[in-house]
Amino acid sequence: MLSLCVGMPQALAQSRLVLNDQSATVIPLSGKAEYLSDTSAQLTIQDVLKLSHKFKTTMHTQEMNFGYTDSAIWLKLDLSSEFKTSQNWVLEFQYAYLDDVRFYIVSDQGIETFYSGRDVPVNQWPLASRKPAFPVSFQPGEQSTIYIRGASHAALAMSVNLMTQQAYAKSDTRTLVVLSLYYGMLIALGSYNLLLFIGLRQRIFLLYASFVFTFALAASSMNGIGPLLLWPDVTHASDRVVPTGYSIAATLALMFARRFLNLATFAPRWDKFVLAAIGVWGVCVVATWFTEIPLAFKIMSIQAVLTTVSLLSVGIAAVRLKIPAARIFVLAWALLLVGTSLLAIRNAGLLPSNFFTVYSMQIGSAVEMLLLSFALVAKFNDLKRQKEKAQADLVNTLIEQEKVLETRVAARTAELEQAKSQLEVHVTVDPLTGILNRRGLNKYFEKLKLQTRHEDDAAVVVLIDLDEFKPVNDLYGHEAGDMLLQTLALRMKKQLSDTAGLGRLGGDEFVVLLAGQTVSSIAELEALGETLLAVISEPVTIKPSVRVNVRASIGVSLCQVESHTLSTALRAADAAMYDIKHNGKNGVVVVSESDFPESVTM
Structure with missing residues (x-):
């Protein structure tokens, strides 16, 4: 997990994004981040740090979309954390x-530099996600500045959201479910029409199945499913999938339309026009494979627009000529055009983001392919009736495929839940010592509450503060200090039962939490404190031939767990610990909350 610990001078930041406990769970950075266009695409981070005055403020979402450009775009964001506790967020590209x-x-x-994007293998990404995403940790009172560099052969969209881990997990899971259903439907439709071709030997079904599969492959590469799941270790070689895939899909769409509308019989002039377009599109397919990637994307974009216009024109002409199924054909392609247009307008910031605008292209293409599939079924209804047995086999195959798809979706959902659980464990552990951090101690204290049977059940709180840690840290360096903390944490853990909770508040402060039922007397608590003091006082080897001794002030308190939070439960132990420090340090004092009533008031 990334921890932003950058303190940038106030003079370098025009404004800061202030984050606190009342902040929205999802924060778009348009209007908050600043950007710089690197026309040479050669600037390094050292160069950019000298050009802070040249960054421009973004005001609207569309300003984050830079279209087809050879430039690299830099984003700069100044942040100020007013959280009361450590928070883990995610910075995600849209x-x-x-x-x-x-x-x-x-x-x-x-x-420190982190990499993501299609040119980087998935195993090197900070987060394995469809879209570039980076985990970010905020500490209370922290001020930080981050820089992001983006470059792409396709349209460069730098829209970024800063969101909580919970919001990110919810959004990512929902999107994966929707995309799984979408691609499952495309696979089912493509397989169904492929089986129809095998059973009926009608080439139109093969054309339609090829169109669906090619479109699905290109779309999976465009929205990140392909690089994440299908070819995670392939980088530059996959750049051709999108332009060439969509170019092939456009060519197949023209070939399908020609046969579906039977233009050679009903509209010979339009048939010649479509045949000529198919020839030109074939050249475009070859061009997208062999030309430079930016040019290949521009060819693909022009093809997409001209294909849609051509198919709608041919369809409208077919409706006027009363060609069978022409109305369904026009409706299907019109829905796809509406879906892609809504997505483009939404990406430009002119429409709000909601389920229908975010997934408009998927909805439009899904309905379009369903309509065309239904039209094909209606067109060859007589042939299917003649082969009822073959149709029944095909339906059974489709049902099996749907079951396989459901199984895969369930398995993927289970994997996501497992990953979420692992992440939850990760954020409760102190990365230095391997014991609980403050968040983990809070969760452990809440667990003690759930285990209480009576209102007056007590909890044991042990607060340990190392007395000579800072001199060791100053004299031998932070690495030596880290080794000392790790060694002492391991020693204390060995002295505690499996039911005890050992954690590090931060710095050189440790906490032990126990259920009150596990101890029988004050003497037993004193013995526990003396045991911990003894293992802490033993020499620690921090470097070859270098051994150090530290002491500790240990405050032990009993409190009614039901009426406290961890913060309030620590107050009595803290007061006892400071009493030791004021009286010479290196000792153990056991108190109850009644000994320090002013320290435990809720």
């Missing part, structure tokens, strides 16, 4: 098709 995304954290210790 557009999946980005070739090279670099995330920089600049600190006094140097520059």
Whole structure:
């Protein structure tokens, strides 16, 4: 997990995005982040740090969409954390098709860089997600600045959202379910029509199945499913999937329309026009494979527009000529055009983001393919009646495929839940010592509450503060200090039962939590404190031939667990601990909350 610990001078930041406990769970960065266009695409982070004055403020969502450009775009965001506790968020791009995304954290210790995007293998991404995403950790009172560099052969969309982990997990799971259903439907439709071709030997079914599969493959690459799941270790070689895939799909769409509408019989002039277009589109397919990637994308975009216009024109002409199924054909392609248009308008920031605008292309293409599939079934209804047995076999195959799809969706959902559980465990553990962090201690204290049977059930709170830690840290360095903390944490853990909760509040402070039922007397608590003090006082080897001794002040308190939070439960132990420090340090004091009533008031 990334921890932003960058303190940038106030003079370098025009404004800061302030985050606190009342902040929205999803924050679009348009209007908050600043951007810089690197026309040479050669600037390094060191160069950019010298050009802070040249960054421009973004005001609207459409300003984050830079279209087809050879430039690299840099984003700069100043942040200020007013959270009361450590928070873990995620910085997520809203557009999946980005070739090279670099995330920089600049600190006094140097520059740390993280990579994502299609040019980077999935196993090197900070988060394995459809879209470039980076985990970010905020500490109370922290001020930080981040830099992001983006570049792409396709349209460069730098829309970024900053969101909580819960919002990110919910959004990512919902999107994966929707996309799984969408691609499952495409696979089912394509397989169904392929089986129809095998059973009926009608080439139109093969054309339609090829169109569906090619469109699905290109779409999966465009929205990040392909690079994430299908070819995670392939980078540059997959750049051709989108332009060439969509170009082939456009060519197949023209070939399908020609046979579906039977233009050679009902509209010979239009048939010649479509045949000529198919020839030109074949050349475009070859061009998208062999030309430079940016040019291939431009060819693909022109093909997409001209294909839709041509098919709608042919369809309208077919309706006027009263060609069978022409109305369904026009309706199907009109729905796809509406869906893609809504998505484009939404990406430009002119429409709000909701279920229908975000997934408009998927909805439009799904309905379009369903309508065309139904039209094909109606067109060859007589042939299917003659082969009822073959049709029954095909239906059974489709049902089996749907069951397989449901199984895969369920398995993927289970994997996501497991990953979520693992992430939850990760954020409750102190990365340095491997014991609980403050969040983990809070969860453990709440667990003690759930285990109480009576209102007066007690909890044991042990607060441990190392007395000579800072001199060790200053004299031998942070690495030695880290080794000392790790060693002491391991020693204390060995002295505690499996039911005890050992955690690190931060710095050189440790906490032990126990259920009151596990101890029988004050003497037993004193013995526990003395045991911990003894193992802490033993020498620790921090470097070859270098051994150090530290002491500790240990405050032990009993409190009614039902009427406290962890913060209030610590107050009595904290007061006892400071009483030791004021009287010479290196000792153990056991108190109950009644000994310090002013310290435990809720």
